[in-house]
Every structure is written in C-alpha cells, then in structure tokens.
Amino acid sequence: MSLILITNDDGFEARGLEALVEAARDFGEVVVVTSNSPQSGMGHAITMHVPLRVKHYKTENGVKYYRTNGTSVDCVKIGQHVVLRDRKIDLLLSGINHGSNSSVSILYSGTMAAAIEASFEGTPAIGFSLLDYSPTADFSTAIAFAKKIITKTLQEGLPKHICLNVNIPKLSLHEIKGIKITRQTLGYWHEDLEEHTDPYGGKYYWLAGYLNNLETEATDTCEWALQNGYVSVMPVHFDMTSHKTISKLKHWEHDR
C-alpha cells in the first residue's frame, strides 16, 4: 500500500489530472494537491510574495483532492509538508500534461518542475506528458503506459534524487512500438514573437515558436523516440554543473 501524491500544471479541472488519478488509484493511497489555475510554462516558480492557501474540495473513490493558489512546485511543498504533514511519500506523480515536455521544454514545464522538486528531498517522482494539447485529448494510451511505468518504479525504485520525464506520443496503444530510455534532445524554442496592435495603437507580443532540434540525426534522444512511435522515458537529475567545463576554467583560480 503505497502513498502517492499527485499534482499537475494544467489546473484542477484538467482531464489529464483525472487520467493520472485513474492510472495511480490501484497502487495505494492517492492524494491530489493541485493549483486553482493552469501553471503551464511556470517552470520551477515558487510563490514568495503572496500567502499560500490550501483547501480540500472533494473526495472521490477514496482519493482526497486539495487545491492551492500556488504553482506546481508550491503544490509539492504544501502537499508534502502541510497536507501530508511530512508522512513519507512513496511516489510523486505529476501530469498527465496536455502537450509535450521533451527537449528543453523540461525547463519551462511546471509538470516536470514538480517532479524535480520532489526529487530534491529524495522522493521518487515521475512527470507524464501526452503529445496532445487538446483539452479533450484521449488519454487511454497514456494511462496504460503510466500504469506500466508506475509498476516498474514502485518495484525497482529509482536512484536517489533521480526522477523520470515520460512523454507519450499521440498514438493508439497498438501503434506504440514500446518504451525507449532516452536523453534530452539538444534544441531550443525558435521564437517568432508575434507582434499585434491594440485598439489604442500600442504594440504587444505573444510568445509563439517551434522547437528547433539541433541533433536531428541522433537516435537516442527523446525527440527521436517520440517521432518514431516510442514512449520516451528520460531519467532526470538536477545537477546543472557542466562538469566537463570545470577543468577548462581552472586557470581562472590563479588570478586574484
């Protein structure tokens, strides 16, 4: 009987959240702590200048649901330390996100920030994302793979401070070729900052772009797996050190 904390970044009304509860329900005690409003693109943001509140709003099929005015990362902190009063969580799940979190999107993603936040304290964590932005997306393939991956994670564990970034292609279950263990694709969002004009003549801009894959030839990346019909499972750490650059800068130490 595992204790599972669930959050997401699309807000408490998202279908992806219900899909994840459905995938997780049979594994133990499930508690949901999520945000009042969508938190997509909020990255690892926390709330420092506004007090946080948390409210129990429903219990359904034995699952307790709470809402906060915070970000996805706040939800993990409140879930762990306020709602669950520091009980040991066996697994933190985040998602299922409506839309991809491959490549550098992991850094913009509230879904993955929640999983990474849990891994700071050593809680095993998984972020799930379906490559379908639609609010009415079909989550059946994602639920099936979420169950498989939750089973494996609970059975085998994860190395301490490691979480998983799981992306699922928009395909039916029989079209999926299987799981690929991947690495993060080198790429960036090419921004076409769309310029518009308001009724008063003021200019404003919307972020709008596409992912520029800088290594289209590689076959071990998350992008390759997703484009070739595989579920991408990427192990994630939070060590931002470029270890191979350390020796290149070492001579800077000699100059006071």
Added chain:
Amino acid sequence: MSLILITNDDGFEARGLEALVEAARDFGEVVVVTSNSPQSGMGHAITMHVPLRVKHYKTENGVKYYRTNGTSVDCVKIGQHVVLRDRKIDLLLSGINHGSNSSVSILYSGTMAAAIEASFEGTPAIGFSLLDYSPTADFSTAIAFAKKIITKTLQEGLPKHICLNVNIPKLSLHEIKGIKITRQTLGYWHEDLEEHTDPYGGKYYWLAGYLNNLETEATDTCEWALQNGYVSVMPVHFDMTSHKTISKLKHWEHDR
C-alpha cells in the same frame, strides 16, 4: 566593441541592476531589458496567457533601458528578438541578484534562468549574485569581480551552450581569497511552511526555510567556496539527463 544585453530578476529599480550596468559599461554597447516588478523565485517561467509589452523608459550614459511586463526569461526573448531585432549578442548578463543562487537555488532563480535561456541559443551568458538580500547592499566587491569575469569570458569565450553561475560572498574586496571553479552543492530547501491565521479565521502559509547542504564535507562545491571566502564560478549546462541512470533502466525497453 561587444554587444551586451543585461537583465535581472529583482525588477528595474534594483541597485544590483545598476551595479551590473556599471560593471559592464566599458566593454561595449549595453542594452538593459528588465521586468516592471521583481521576479525572484520565478525560475524558468515564461508568459503564455498575457500579451507581452516592452517600453523604452530611459537612456543614461549611452545605455538604453527597457521594461517589460514579463519574467526574466521573457526579457531575454524580447531583448534578443524584439529590442535587438536578432542582432548577435556577445554576452548576456543577469543580476546582480540580491541574494545567493548557490546549490538548488539555481533552479528557483530568475537570474540564472535568464542566463540559461540565453545559452539555449548559444549566447555566452553569466548570472551574478551577491550573498546579501538587503536592497541597500554594498555591490563594490561584486562589481570588481564582475569586471574580472566579464573580461575573461569575452577574451576566452565559453563552450557553446554553457553559462556561468557566479556567486559573490558578502565580504570586502581584500577579504576575498580569490575565485574557485565549483560544482553545484547537493542540497534542498528545508521548508518550514509558516502557518498564520487571517482575521476571518482562515489559515495561510508562507514558504520559509533554509538550505540543507547534503555534502558539508566536500571542498569542491559552490557552498564550500562561499563559506570559505571565495567567489564561486560554476559552469552550467541545461542537460537534465541523468546519463548514468540510462543503463539501469535499459531493460524497461524489452517489455512492450
């Protein structure tokens, strides 16, 4: 004559921003694009549901200053693609932050998110932070080291897609022992979610904690350097892949 774009996460009125302009001014053409309001703790957040605006608000000593309603990461995107119309930037500088961005704080930090965002597209970038939260902090030591580090970076360059996380202790210049090239300290913010009660009986919480250093014995970390009187220079990548975990999960591929 280098082209330098500057942003920060403490808003356009922060003294740390002026300190960074002072440090950078002699290296070439400096353009500032920053936020209307403080963006501390906003991590790699971007603005997706509100249109972005940008306004030129002053020119001082040849430096053009712009303000936006966006986050620090938005400022980099708007600075690069709207204000500078895709001119090649030689260096993106962020800060000087009022407060430390060592250890996992790098992931919560708007200052470092701006530098990391620039590195996505291959722009050399440095985030500077002074270990003093005071709005009236003394930036003289930080300015002196910022000048040194900007000089070295412009002369030698940085490996592509690498940026620097520079933290400066709250010490006078002659107390500083020198520069240490460091790696990210393993640690997490221990949260004491402070509980308060509003006049109507409702409970609310403030995030309030301290950095729990999980490797106090190590002498090559950012935390060690800072506690021992060194300026910490940590090379930063954005590859969140735990490469050493890939082989441990490889057998998951065989189970459809």
